Amino acid sequence: MSEFILKARDLNKFYTQRSGRFGFGTTQVKALDNVSLELRHASTLAVVGESGSGKSTLARCLLQLQPLDGGSVFFQGRDLADLPASELRRQRRHLQMIFQDPFASLNPRMKVGDIVEEGLLIHGLGNKDERFEKALKMLKRVGLAESDMNKYPHEFSGGQRQRIGIARALVLEPKVVVCDEPVSALDVSIQAQILLLLKELQREMSLSYVFISHDLRVVRHIADEIAVMHQGKIVETGSIQAVYESPKQQYTQNLLKAIPGQKRHVA
């Protein structure tokens, strides 16, 4: 196996927009414009950019949640687009996602235990007792209790819901986890807890993360490599240290300058 667990080659994605008078015309918006990236095994690649830069589209396209208009995604050397539907479904166990909004991404009518167990059920992993045990272990690992399994998502705070989302993704023991702004909706104090949890779990389970974020302070703490997106293109890539200390592109420099807390020097 190569050192890259996930590779994307020349990804293209267009959205068609109505335009002109009465919306009779159409224009194409390039959400992804020849995007290529490589994710190393057991490391974190951060994708940063402003709203509308195409980072969330990239996240969805990497996991084949949205069809591509061009290019291919290779997972462990296999082109995901070439896989038959049933095989792709099997592979999805290894490709999980953690979503931004912990309020919208959990089914309000399902108990937390069932939410976490559902992936195991779909992939036919273990019998009833084993599934329960696994879900329980995972929930405990992310900091929830056994009694929480019979509760509904609305009974939890934002940070706890994000923990449930993490447990749901990781109970399948995936290889690649795409985190789409996992801490943007959280308070700083909760944000720090979740970031540390993600880091610990990465070490324990040798996970590879694609970490989508617009917060360059957060990225600095979690990522090994970074890709900067602007208007559907990747404008700069490199190791965290290289990009933060000597950004080559003007756009990256502007992003770094916009980080709050730099105007007045506070020791």
Next chain:
Amino acid sequence: MAELLKIEELTICPANSTSRMLVSNVSFSIEPGKTTCVVGESGSGKSLTALSVMGLLSKQLVRTNGRVLFQGKDLADLSAEEMRKVRGRQIGMIFQEPMTSLNPVLTIGFQIGEPLTVHLGLKGDALKAKVAALLEQVGIPAHRANSYPDELSGGQRQRVMIAMSIACEPLMLIADEPTTALDVTVQAQILSLLDNLKTSMNMGMLLITHDFGVVADVADDVVVMFRGEVVEAGSVSQVLSKPKHPYTKALLDCVPDAEGKKPLKPIDYAWLNNEQVPA
């Protein structure tokens, strides 16, 4: 300098259980031309404090103690009609969500003009000219006055909110997490716009945030709130570089720094509870 706004021992409780204090004994003051940042986590009572200044608390909440003095006058003594004249005219407010706090079926020009008509009686061409000037002031081309909120980006909508709140040249501006929903680059623009307006109009500003980076950039004074109480207050340099209260230290420790040198440390609430809190 004389205080513009003085909050004294403000206590807010739910109307049906007045022993549970959501905001308890909060006191601080704001001077003209200065920015005071109120920092705290969700549920620390920072937004409630701001809402009670504006007299916008929901009916389920009551102020059980304390006073809010604006230019030496207790705002609670004002009748509803008098309070309406203060709101928007003398104290402006900017809300967190630029998406939901604008009316989607009215043009932004109309919405910016409304306080001018209500408070100052501006009409016709004079109103149009003032709205155009305000839009320019917040960095939106004047011809966009006929646009609807859905035609604008998040940053532009927040600029419209700012134009509305400064339309009547208030003495004080309350901004409740004005940049939380925005991108970093847009956030930097909005913050410097607010900072410039504050200086040029000599406004007192009450800025609510949970981001210490924002505090470091724009605050003169800082008030740290935790579980409804003020745990620490002081100048920005004192609070950020020599925090006295363990909670302030803990909160500062969990902010990721841009250099990535400092390890992240989540708040240990159990430890906080046992810690001897300095008076």
